[in-house]
Amino acid sequence: MEKGSWRIEGLKQIAVALGFVLAYEAAHPLSPPQFGLGSALRLLWLLFLPYRYWPALLVGEFVPNFLAVYPCLDQFGALWVVFRANPPLAFMMPIVWFCRARLALFPSRRLINVKTLLICVIACSLVLTVYGSVAMVLAHMQPDTLPLTPVVAVCYFIGIYFAMLAIVPWPLIARFELRAGRWHDKFLRALRSRLLLEGVAVLLPVTVLLAFSSYRSSTSYAQYMLMAMFLPVTWLSLRHGWRGAALGSTFTLVCAACVLPSEMLQANVLVVQTEVFLALTITALFVVGARITEQVQLGRYGNDDRLLARQSYQQGEQRLRQTAHALDITAGRLHLSISRLLRQMHRFHPHIENEIYYQQAMAAHLEVQQLAESLHPAAWRERGLPAALQESIGRVLDEAGISYRCEITGRGFTRMHPALLAAAYRVACEAVVHVSGRLACSSVRLTLRGGETHRMRWLVLRVEGAMDDAKVARAIHNVVDRRSLATKLGASGMDRHRLREQVRIFDGELHYCCRPERVRLTVLLHDARKASTDDAASMRLWVH
Incomplete structure (x- = not known):
């Protein structure tokens, strides 16, 4: 019986590793520099899986990561290959563990600590930015490579942060909703909710219109159009709390990522200002929306x-x-x-x-x-x-x-x-x-x-x-x-x-x-x- 349980646990570990490899490989082509979808995927796996499956995640990322960087040995050198072979998950794990175990990221089976979630997202984005910056510095030791500048580092950080803010909240909401009842009833209720109706009928057309206007306008006007994207998110957050902020931020950040330059060399100070402004406003709206939702949940008791x-x-x-x-x-x-x-x-x-x-x-x-x-x-x-x-x-x-x-x-x-x-x-x-x-x-x-x-x-x-x-x-x-x-x-x-x-x-x-x-x-x-x-x-x- 004990051998059977060990065999089942081993199969689960292998399934987790293979599942992560398949998911990451599928998301990698959809991860431009201005929207790090792969980083958001890493954070989701760490948030959802129990700690005993984390070694399988490391193995699942190390193997394809090593196979991808080893052919670059002659181009970037052995030091770069040794550093890049380390899975980025290994640098994120201490942060996620601290947030889950010490900062009460999930106070109960049906609650999310938004403040801790934002801390976790920001810290993971910073760690991955440092990881990518060190890799660029090591690669810059070789000729004809992209130099690391403050603009490039900020754009790299904002791209990861945008993806995490846009993607991570929704699987967490879905998990807690499924725990609260049958998924079929919850899905039908979500389709009939005013949040989805107002998001699709009002927020999405306004956001797409602003993004298209930014794409077709000159540089100065394009910056103002992108900055104005936070206005419909504010309206939805004030009406529906933190879920409104999550839905609005997803639409806004995805549209912004489609308009922003996909090459880091094309980024300038105006682009950085726009990205930082959107990041700060969306983060503030998450806090405001969570505060509104908390007051509603407490039954409006002071x-x-x-x-x-x-x-x-x-x-x-x-x-x-x-x-x-x-x-x-x-x-x-x-x-x-x-x-x-x-x-x-x-x-x-x-x-x-x-x-x-x-x-x-x-x-x-x-x-x-x-x-x-x-x-x-x-x-x-x-x-x-x-x-x-x-x-x-x-x-x-x-x-x-x-x-x-x-x-x-x-x-x-x-x-x-x-x-x-x-x-x-x-x-x-x-x-x-x-x-x-x-x-x-x-x-x-x-x-x-x-x-x-x-x-x-x-x-x-x-x-x-x-x-x-x-x-x-x-x-x-x-x-x-x-x-x-x-x-x-x-x-x-x-x-x-x-x-x-x-x-x-x-x-x-x-x-x-x-x-x-x-x-x-x-x-x-x-x-x-x-x-x-x-x-x-x-x-x-x-x-x-």
Whole structure:
């Protein structure tokens, strides 16, 4: 079995290397100096693939790279061949690893850190520019070669940067959209979106018109026409956020690359000024668009509004805790009082049957206890959130004939804000009620994971209900207990929209997956932070 797994892993490594070679060879003829498509392709492979496949990428680029530069041994010398044989991927890997592992390029499975993405693109463009510049310097040691000038270096950098800005965001958006639902539905929704309609009907014709006017105009007017290309991108970014900036930048940068000189020797100061201006404006529009998208995702809550909502949430939970504790005490006192009363009645009237009255008294006592348990479980008050998730929810589901499994991993639960823990329990109860709403639900699995990333504590809660049509008859037998799940758990039966609004109070995300065999609801919650940290977090630029 172990040999088989090693064989499969080896085949995967070979497939990755061959796939990269084929993709790079296909893109190489479409990579002019003013639009480095091959560099964007390298960055995409590094962003998508796990780290264990990176050595295969190195091999996949080294072999064709060496075969391409070795025939130039007599023309440029051995030193140039040795340097150029090194894959450019090797110089990009430390940057991409640092951005993915240390700068939270992907904070979650459905979020992109635009600020880190721009840092990664700029850093990779600089490294590849240095790589190409060193290669040109080594080649210039031989006669009749292109000299390295500042204009050539800047044009080389802008060409790589243009391609990465235009190409890289779209595969990332597509990956996150496919994770969020079925690709067919997402594709049809994208075709009917106003973003695509306005991009094709307004932005594309205006951009093509400006590019054509620049191509047909004199040098001075051509520069102004190219610089004016950022205007439709600005309009689309303000309307649709960072995806509008991505779509507009793709159209604009591709049209600009078609108009700009394809030979570096033809580049001059005016060309460099135009390229730098477009690069700066498009980068700024990415930041502005990401900021707009982030505000929309946060439900247009300001920092003060979220802080006030968290405080109100915590105060409400505290009142429920106090009420449940008072009801527990009242239930105990009620039980003692009725027991004493029944003993006194039996003393004066020995022939009275006390069993019926005692059963009624116990039923009233249990009802008061259940009410207190639904408001705030005793296990939560005494032993914390893990005990409430394991015992309180498990007991209610067991009474309804639904098997239950709870897994709690991670760390830092004791350091998390009480409001966050309260929100996790309430969301768990709402999710359990939601997934067990079908009669075919035979089992529920709850997974809670806590952790800390970049000094930010978080919780991930996943509730998954398994559907089994063969157990519907048993569910019908326990239909009364199933209908009372929400009452016993203190849930209000929220739909996904209302639950998502509650999750956003804690800067969270909700993901819902519904299939015939299971229903899964996943929630990410972030710990409540102080105002200073909240202000700093407001510039995270996390979007999807």
